[in-house]
Structure formats: structure tokens, C-alpha cells
Amino acid sequence: MDLIAARLNKVSPSQTIAISTKARALKAAGKDIISLSAGEPDFDTPQNIKDAAIRAIAEGQTKYTDVAGTLPLRRAVAERFRLDSGLDYTPDEIIVSTGGKQVIFNAMVATMNPGDEAIIPAPCWVSYPDIVALADGTPVIVPCPAETGFKLRAEDLEAAITPRTKWFFLNSPNNPTGAAYSAEDLRPICDVLLRHPDIWIFTDDIYDKLVYDGFVPATVVQVEPRLRDRTVTMNGVSKAYAMTGWRIGFSGAPAVLTRAMNKLQSQSTSGTCSISQAAALEALSGPQDFIGDMVQAYQGRRDLVVSMLNQAKGLRCQKPEGAFYVYPSLEGCLGKTSAGGTAIVDDEAFVTALLEEEGVAAVHGAAFMFPGHFRISYATDTDSLREACARIQRFCAGLR
Numbered sequence: 594m595d596l597i598a599a600r601l602n603k604v605s606p607s608q609t610i611a612i613s614t615k616a617r618a619l620k621a622a623g624k625d626i627i628s629l630s631a632g633e634p635d636f637d638t639p640q641n642i643k644d645a646a647i648r649a650i651a652e653g654q655t656k657y658t659d660v661a662g663t664l665p666l667r668r669a670v671a672e673r674f675r676l677d678s679g680l681d682y683t684p685d686e687i688i689v690s691t692g693g694k695q696v697i698f699n700a701m702v703a704t705m706n707p708g709d710e711a712i713i714p715a716p717c718w719v720s721y722p723d724i725v726a727l728a729d730g731t732p733v734i735v736p737c738p739a740e741t742g743f744k745l746r747a748e749d750l751e752a753a754i755t756p757r758t759k760w761f762f763l764n765s766p767n768n769p770t771g772a773a774y775s776a777e778d779l780r781p782i783c784d785v786l787l788r789h790p791d792i793w794i795f796t797d798d799i800y801d802k803l804v805y806d807g808f809v810p811a812t813v814v815q816v817e818p819r820l821r822d823r824t825v826t827m828n829g830v831s832k833a834y835a836m837t838g839w840r841i842g843f844s845g846a847p848a849v850l851t852r853a854m855n856k857l858q859s860q861s862t863s864g865t866c867s868i869s870q871a872a873a874l875e876a877l878s879g880p881q882d883f884i885g886d887m888v889q890a891y892q893g894r895r896d897l898v899v900s901m902l903n904q905a906k907g908l909r910c911q912k913p914e915g916a917f918y919v920y921p922s923l924e925g926c927l928g929k930t931s932a933g934g935t936a937i938v939d940d941e942a943f944v945t946a947l948l949e950e951e952g953v954a955a956v957h958g959a960a961f962m963f964p965g966h967f968r969i970s971y972a973t974d975t976d977s978l979r980e981a982c983a984r985i986q987r988f989c990a991g992l993r
């Protein structure tokens with residue numbers, strides 16, 4: 594009898610984490626590595642948030658909380674949804690989980706039966722297909738052309754829908770492309786969804802505070818309130834408040850689904866860390882000006898990286914609206930050989946040679962279900978970004 598369950602064979606370990614681990618190991622071995630592979634802010638968690646956590650410990654907030662999260666935090670989440678997007682959720686429609694990732698996991702495991710399908714526009718975050726598969730569902734990947742700025746076309750969504758479609762995922766701003774949907778962009782997609790009343794919508798808005806050049810982000814329920822009764826609006830503190838390690842994510846969703854997710858959470862984690870919840874309460878309800886400063890820094894870095902990558906031979910890089918990633922095409926480099934002798938047969942060969950020959954860690958596009966590209970995270974200081982882009986330019990110039 595096999596020790597490892599067949600279920601686990603349906604998933605692969607996160608490739609972004611694998612590349613970051615490899616980069617860390619090379620660094621530990623004394624190599625000069627610049628890692629642009631991780632999806633986390635380089636900013637520290639603001640002091641007022643840390644202080645709230647320290648206060649929570651001192652005051653003895655060290656016990657189990659409500660499984661769905663403390664009532665003050667769920668109220669603060671509801672208030673943030675209201676202030677930021679005009680959404681109206683009651684505390685019993687909100688669940689707080691161990692990161693946005695667990696919200697997704699809860700929603701899929703609570704609803705998927707074998708054969709049920711989830712439509713996932715690609716490029717997509719690496720974890721969606723694996724979480725769907727772990728929950729016995731079938732991921733249905735729908736490519737979004739680079740020509741539309743990597744945004745889903747309504748007709749492609751319509752064509753992917755089958756009688757087994759249970760979920761539709763939307764991630765805006767997107768990881769890995771940074772593409773973000775305006776209210777205008779969402780309208781035709783909402784129109785398709787209105788015509789298919791059995792489909793549930795999972796909107797992952799975790800990067801919605803990180804948008805540039807005055808872009809106004811929008812979310813499904815805000816654009817089409819008639820979809821509220823079958824939408825999960827997910828968000829969290831990891832990206833907007835530089836709190837990846839605190840592990841707090843949350844969603845607003847109809848009570849019937851939130852109750853089911855809560856039931857699952859009660860038999861898995863019993864709810865997330867009480868101290869992190871106190872910190873998240875301060876993040877959501879305390880001063881918000883930190884975000885503006887961070888966004889300004891990210892915007893400058895984005896502009897630098899896009900400009901330098903577009904000067905690299907064989908690369909083409911779009912300027913995205915949000916998040917902290919760019920997703921250049923490396924099609925002009927395929928079929929060549931690197932200065933170190935690696936045949937650049939695909940995007941994985943490109944990023945492997947780039948790491949080994951120039952010490953720059955990036956993630957290949959196939960990990961995001963959209964090959965021919967690679968992802969760079971610009972959540973790193975400007976000097977490192979400038980040096981990394983210069984190395985990428987040198988690497989590309991050396992291709993023969």
C-alpha cells in the first residue's frame with residue numbers, strides 16, 4: 594500500500610517557492626544572487642500594526658478565537674469592503690482564514706465534487722489549478738492573449754463554459770501579469786456570467802490596493818450587484834499591508850457558503866492566529882497612508898523595470914496596471930544558445946540559465962500556465978532591480 598495518497602499526485606509543489614528556495618541555496622553557497630522570484634513585498638510591516646500584535650500578547654489575547662475570526666476583525670473587514678468598494682457584507686458573511694490561500698482552499702473543498710470544473714483565465718497564479726485539483730475539481734485553463742493586455746475576452750469565457758462549470762476565477766490585479774480590470778473591462782464578463790446562473794464566481798482582489806497611474810480597480814459585485822449571491826470576494830493583508838508572514842486573508846460571500854467554509858475550517862485549523870488577527874484589525878482600521886507611499890515606490894520601480902527590459906534584446910514587456918510583477922515575452926530569445934552554452938528551448942531553460950549564469954532568479958511562464966514569458970517581481974529595492982535588469986540585458990545580448 595502506498596504511503597502517499599493518490600490525491601497528492603494531482604498537485605505539484607509551488608514552483609515559485611521552489612525557485613526562491615533554489616536562489617536562497619545558491620546565495621547561502623556564496624553566489625551573488627538577486628532574487629526577483631518571490632511574491633512578497635520587501636517593505637516591513639508598519640510599526641502601528643506590529644504594536645497592536647505586541648499589545649494583544651500583553652493583554653492575553655492568546656486563546657482560540659471564533660473559528661470564522663474575531664467579531665471586531667470581521668466587522669473591520671466588512672467596513673473595509675464598504676469603504677473601498679461599496680460592498681455590503683454582514684459579519685456572518687465574512688470568514689478570516691490563514692491567508693487568502695486558505696480562503697480559496699476552503700471554498701473549493703467545501704463545494705467541488707469530482708468532475709466539477711473551475712474556469713481559470715491564464716496567466717494565473719500557480720496555486721489555483723492545484724487547489725482545484727486537490728478538491729477533486731477539474732481546472733479549465735482559458736488563455737488570455739497578450740494582445741488584450743492578458744485580460745480575458747468575454748467570448749473566450751463563454752466558449753469555456755460547460756454544464757459542469759461550477760466556478761469561475763478572476764484575479765485582478767493579476768499575478769503574474771499585473772493586468773487589472775476596470776469596471777468597463779468587467780462589464781462584458783459580468784454579462785456572460787448573468788446568462789449562466791449556476792456558475793459561482795471567485796474574485797481574488799488581493800492586489801487591489803497596488804494600482805498605478807491613477808487606475809481605478811473594480812470588483813465583480815460592485816459592477817454587477819446581481820452576482821452578489823454567487824460571488825466570493827477575497828482579499829487579505831499580505832500584499833497591501835506587507836504582512837505575508839502573519840497569514841491573514843478573508844472573504845465576503847453568501848452566508849450559505851461562508852457557513853460551509855467555516856465548518857471545514859473548524860475541523861482543520863480551528864481559525865487563524867489570535868495575535869495576527871489583532872494585527873490585521875489594526876491594519877484594516879488604522880491609518881492607511883502607508884499604502885500610498887508603498888504604491889508610489891512600486892510605480893517608480895515598475896517604470897524602471899519595464900523600460901530596462903524593453904531594452905534587452907529579444908524581450909518585450911508590457912506596462913501593467915497593478916500588483917508588483919511584470920511578465921515579459923521572451924519569444925525573441927527562443928531557439929538561441931546562451932553565452933554559457935545552454936540551449937534556450939523554452940522559458941524554463943531561459944530562467945535556469947539566467948539564474949546559473951547571471952545570478953538572477955525569475956519564474957518561467959509555464960508555471961503560470963502561459964509559456965513563452967517569465968515573471969519578475971519588482972518588490973525589491975531599486976538598486977537591486979537596476980543591477981538585475983542590467984544582468985538580464987547582458988544575458989540576452991550574449992544569446993547566439
Ligand code: PLP
Nearest residue numbers: 632692693694718768829831842
Ligand atoms: N492570490 C494571489 C493572486 C496571490 O498572488 C497570493 C500570494 O502570492 C495569494 C492569493 C495568497 O496570499 P496569502 O495566502 O498570503 O493571503
